[in-house]
Amino acid sequence: MKGFAMLKIGETGWITKDVPACGPMDAICKPLALAPCTSDVHTVWAGAIGDRHNMILGHEAVGEVVEVGSLVKDFKVGDKVLVSAITPDWNSLEAQGGYAMHSGGMLSGWKFSNFKDGVFGEFFHVNDADGNLALLPDGMDLGAACMISDMVPTGFHGVELADVQFGDNVAVIGIGPVGLMSVAAAAIRGAANIYAVGSRKNCADLAREFGATDIINYREGDIVEQIMEKTHGAGVDRIVVAGGDNDTFDQAIRMLKPGGKIGNVNYLGEGDYVKIPRAEWGCGMGHKQIVGGLMPGGRLRSEKLARLVETNRIHPEKLITHRFTGLEHVEEALMLMKNKPADLIKPLVVIE
16 A cells, blocks of 8 residues: 655655554554644654654544454444544553553554554554544534544643633633634633634634634734733633643743643644743742643544534534645645645545
């Protein structure tokens, strides 16, 4: 089979590999739709997870099952399936402890294009199929379905980590596709004011549609000053960090109330340390919490998020700004994520 791969740090290309083998609990799928992610960009061009050689990229997909292992009970050849970007080993001790995404070690539930070939090929392997696949609901838009693999659960997890409660004032820093889903999740959770931090007009417009009450444009002044002015000096109750860099935590701590919580789902692909301002952190005693986490994977999560799409609670298909047809366009779509033109939110590649 052919696949689009990271050849080494800073270099990508098409390669030919054997079709992956199917274990007794596993499934082999062919892609129906694919989406590149900024994480792929960090992986290749920043070397964020270290050097990888001839590793097929991609972790966002909708697929069709072409083979199942002898112990798979709930899926069969021909099933169209949602595929979580995070595919834990559900019998691991970490899963039993409540952190399946770290099964086998920190971040080890993230297998696609990390520890094994990803989904940007003619076929891909899914471990623990009964735990990591979900049936694609009839009639669901492939763009919405593909966003359920990563953008929706990651954005929602940021809101969970920040523990947003009804009536909270919430800031979402970064309103790319993940941050936009954090805005939607905060609105569902009953947030009062939602301050969406970003500068691109199409993202700002969609953030308002998803529930943002205010857009904080970092090109128009310091975001801490803008948030403090909006909140009359009080700061916000909760913050979701879905973009920015290692210095973003400095800003987040400054705009957070004592007793508030920051949920980080931004993939920090470069640098060695993050900055936390000592005094504004209450000299270490301000009860300002930072919680960062890899989004949960698994079938149940995918099924629940799919219900939100089916009942029109969320509209992740609106993230898709660029659509391509044919596996050969994966490279072009990935370069869009790397170069981020002004009209981009998320590209989708539909496979014929």
